[in-house]
Amino acid sequence: MLIIACVKQVPDTSDVKVDSATGTLVREGVPAVMNPFDQFALEEGVRLRDAAGEGAEIVALSMGPPQARSALMKALALGADRAILLTDRAFAGADTWATSYTLARAVGALGKIDLIMCGLQAVDGDTAQTGPEMAQHLRLPQVTYAERVTLDGKTLTVKRQTDTGYEIVEVRMPALLTCTPPADFVPSTPPFSAIIKAKKKPYEEWGAEKINTDADKLGLKGSPTQVKRVFSPPKRGQGVMLEGNSAAAVAGELFQVLAKGGVL
Amino acid sequence: MITYEFSEEQEMLRQSVREWAAKNLTPRVQEMEKNKEIPPDLIKSMAKMELLCPTVDPEYGGSGFDAVTAGIVGEELGRADYTASVPVFYLVQASWAHVFDKYGTRECKLKHIPPATKGDAFIGIATTEPGIGSDLANMVTTITPNGDKYVVNGEKNYISGVREVKQYGGGHVTLARQNLRAGTRGMTMFFLPLGLPGIDITEDEEMGREAISTGGFHISNVEIPKENIIGKEEKGFYIVHEGYEFARAIIACVCCGAAMKSLENGIKYIKERNAFGRAIAKYEGIQFPLAEHYTRISMLRDFTYKALHMIDLEQEGKASRMEVSKTVAMVKMFCATWAMQAIDDVMQWQGAFGYNKECPDQAAYRAVRSFTLAEGSKEIMKTIVARELLGKEFITYR
Numbered sequence: 235m236l237i238i239a240c241v242k243q244v245p246d247t248s249d250v251k252v253d254s255a256t257g258t259l260v261r262e263g264v265p266a267v268m269n270p271f272d273q274f275a276l277e278e279g280v281r282l283r284d285a286a287g288e289g290a291e292i293v294a295l296s297m298g299p300p301q302a303r304s305a306l307m308k309a310l311a312l313g314a315d316r317a318i319l320l321t322d323r324a325f326a327g328a329d330t331w332a333t334s335y336t337l338a339r340a341v342g343a344l345g346k347i348d349l350i351m352c353g354l355q356a357v358d359g360d361t362a363q364t365g366p367e368m369a370q371h372l373r374l375p376q377v378t379y380a381e382r383v384t385l386d387g388k389t390l391t392v393k394r395q396t397d398t399g400y401e402i403v404e405v406r407m408p409a410l411l412t413c414t415p416p417a418d419f420v421p422s423t424p425p426f427s428a429i430i431k432a433k434k435k436p437y438e439e440w441g442a443e444k445i446n447t448d449a450d451k452l453g454l455k456g457s458p459t460q461v462k463r464v465f466s467p468p469k470r471g472q473g474v475m476l477e478g479n480s481a482a483a484v485a486g487e488l489f490q491v492l493a494k495g496g497v498l
Numbered sequence: 499m500i501t502y503e504f505s506e507e508q509e510m511l512r513q514s515v516r517e518w519a520a521k522n523l524t525p526r527v528q529e530m531e532k533n534k535e536i537p538p539d540l541i542k543s544m545a546k547m548e549l550l551c552p553t554v555d556p557e558y559g560g561s562g563f564d565a566v567t568a569g570i571v572g573e574e575l576g577r578a579d580y581t582a583s584v585p586v587f588y589l590v591q592a593s594w595a596h597v598f599d600k601y602g603t604r605e606c607k608l609k610h611i612p613p614a615t616k617g618d619a620f621i622g623i624a625t626t627e628p629g630i631g632s633d634l635a636n637m638v639t640t641i642t643p644n645g646d647k648y649v650v651n652g653e654k655n656y657i658s659g660v661r662e663v664k665q666y667g668g669g670h671v672t673l674a675r676q677n678l679r680a681g682t683r684g685m686t687m688f689f690l691p692l693g694l695p696g697i698d699i700t701e702d703e704e705m706g707r708e709a710i711s712t713g714g715f716h717i718s719n720v721e722i723p724k725e726n727i728i729g730k731e732e733k734g735f736y737i738v739h740e741g742y743e744f745a746r747a748i749i750a751c752v753c754c755g756a757a758m759k760s761l762e763n764g765i766k767y768i769k770e771r772n773a774f775g776r777a778i779a780k781y782e783g784i785q786f787p788l789a790e791h792y793t794r795i796s797m798l799r800d801f802t803y804k805a806l807h808m809i810d811l812e813q814e815g816k817a818s819r820m821e822v823s824k825t826v827a828m829v830k831m832f833c834a835t836w837a838m839q840a841i842d843d844v845m846q847w848q849g850a851f852g853y854n855k856e857c858p859d860q861a862a863y864r865a866v867r868s869f870t871l872a873e874g875s876k877e878i879m880k881t882i883v884a885r886e887l888l889g890k891e892f893i894t895y896r
């Protein structure tokens with residue numbers, strides 16, 4: 235079984251500030267970390283690899299500047315068997331479409347794969363598009379918002395979050411999952427011995443020539459997204475708490491408020 | 499040429515410890531201060547990361563870190579815990595397990611080191627007594643051979659981690675006089691489990707480092723087996739310095755971490771705080787001390803890693819004992835004072851809030867103050883450097 239875990243290096247959002255003049259993220263001096271959703275997806279992938287037994291392998295895959303190596307080294311320390319960084323000037327400026335195209339071509343270059351594990355979204359962009367687009371490029375079935383995955387032969391049982399609760403779905407591999415951690419997920423910190431081992435695992439850097447791509451579909455050139463303006467949304471006003479003796483009374487009050495506001 | 503960079507593994511470890519500490523340690527420091535305890539799950543979590551007694555041979559549960567790598571962890575913990583309690587737990591144990599591992603007997607190590615690496619015991623150091631601290635030659639605690647056992651009598655005080663040993667188990671690497679006529683040349687080092695009959699522990703109230711205890715113990719006719727002797731009998735004074743030096747260098751890392759973190763707190767504050775129509779960061783009266791502290795702590799930090807590197811070189815036979823002593827003394831001489839001065843200014847920039855118990859920097863100030871004394875006073879560091887520069891015949895007390 236071959237699992238691909240997609241990993242993105244992002245600025246540590248717990249530390250990030252927005253430039254009040256330009257509305258963009260101030261990245262200088264902000265430490266880079268592995269996208270937290272990706273860490274969860276990777277840890278689930280490592281668990282599935284271990285469950286699959288002998289011969290199963292998990293490859294961490296990232297596209298980014300050379301510094302993104304450190305996110306992949308962390309992936310190796312967390313249990314990935316090998317890592318590939320897609321890094322090339324031609325990839326620069328990619329939106330989610332060009333990124334997913336590039337990642338998909340790299341997956342194609344890896345041969346027959348069984349499962350792709352992506353984080354739900356990257357915390358520096360929050361689009362949640364790259365995973366699903368990759369599935370589209372590769373013509374793979376996808377399950378989004380996966381929280382828990384179990385493996386039975388070629389079939390995965392996925393518990394996925396929905397707006398109202400959970401859904402349990404089955405999907406046959408090969409497939410792509412985008413993952414989001416349950417509330418009680420505690421990201422692992424690799425022990426020192428795993429850090430030492432990580433350094434000894436196979437790590438490669440691939441440029442555009444390595445993955446058989448159409449140059450027009452890469453980087454800025456291959457990105458249909460045009461960013462018009464980035465801004466911090468205006469601060470919302472204080473919320474209103476409706477209190478009442480019964481659900482019906484509160485619902486009635488809520489109806490009044492919504493009606494008055496022209497929402498209904 | 500000098501190559502001056504950490505290895506990729508060391509950078510990864512630093513990042514790992516920093517991320518762990520930001521999520522798991524810093525948010526709990528207030529609770530630790532209040533409960534006067536390091537939560538046991540935090541110690542367990544450090545054990546899982548293989549950070550406890552890190553230089554110890556993997557056979558006894560350690561990770562085989564070199565000194566530089568151990569210092570990186572100290573610096574990160576110093577940044578994260580402004581009471582320095584977790585850093586003290588870490589560094590005291592790391593330093594004395596280091597000596598214990600190097601010179602202890604196999605039986606004793608197998609019994610006492612693995613529990614400490616798993617977070618189920620604490621290993622400390624006990625040299626100081628009510629009557630002496632710097633002047634080891636005049637200690638009163640004695641160790642006397644008696645058949646195939648040894649009997650210990652005396653008293654130790656201002657000892658870190660006594661409550662932790664009561665709580666978890668473990669003990670202290672201890673120094674006592676065996677040949678009473680020989681001064682420092684007659685001292686023996688041994689491992690003293692504090693759970694033995696005849697040991698009576700008391701606790702002190704310190705001005706800082708709330709979550710780790712300091713206290714003392716009376717030792718009355720306590721029997722220990724021969725296997726607990728560390729190194730050769732009557733040669734304890736020579737090896738005790740290896741532990742001190744290791745600890746002193748890591749203390750300097752902790753001071754650098756604490757001071758840099760405090761300066762970062764200060765930078766944030768002075769940019770946001772306005773007085774007389776502008777951010778106080780605009781005033782040179784604030785900028786100049788900031789620039790000076792940052793420069794001084796950066797230089798100290800570089801020299802501290804040099805000292806740690808020398809400790810590693812000594813293990814490979816590439817640096818002499820005396821060079822190591824001197825270099826370490828140079829960093830330990832100033833680390834606490836410079837860190838305190840930096841933190842003091844950060845407190846000052848924060849005005850009345852800097853003097854408030856809610857302000858982490860005042861806790862850091864009180865914590866760092868201990869390092870002007872613990873593991874060797876800053877004055878004694880000066881006597882070491884002077885001794886190396888002038889020669890032994892100029893030692894004051896000879």
Ligand SMILES: Cc1cc2nc3c(=O)[nH]c(=O)nc-3n(C[C@H](O)[C@H](O)[C@H](O)COP(=O)(O)OP(=O)(O)OC[C@H]3O[C@@H](n4cnc5c(N)ncnc54)[C@H](O)[C@@H]3O)c2cc1C
Nearest residue numbers: 623624625626630631632656657658868871872873875877
């Ligand atoms: C918080 C804390 C934790 C500690 N934890 C431990 C521990 O775990 N284990 C342990 O064994 N000890 C511990 N100590 C004790 C510490 O090692 C001693 O405080 C230190 O060695 C100094 O000894 P002293 O306090 O007896 O001072 P003294 O040796 O009595 O010295 C008093 C003063 O005179 C100065 N002085 C002494 N000799 C000279 C000289 N020749 N020239 C110039 N000045 C001199 C000293 O620098 C000091 O300022 C701890 C201390 C503190 C504050």
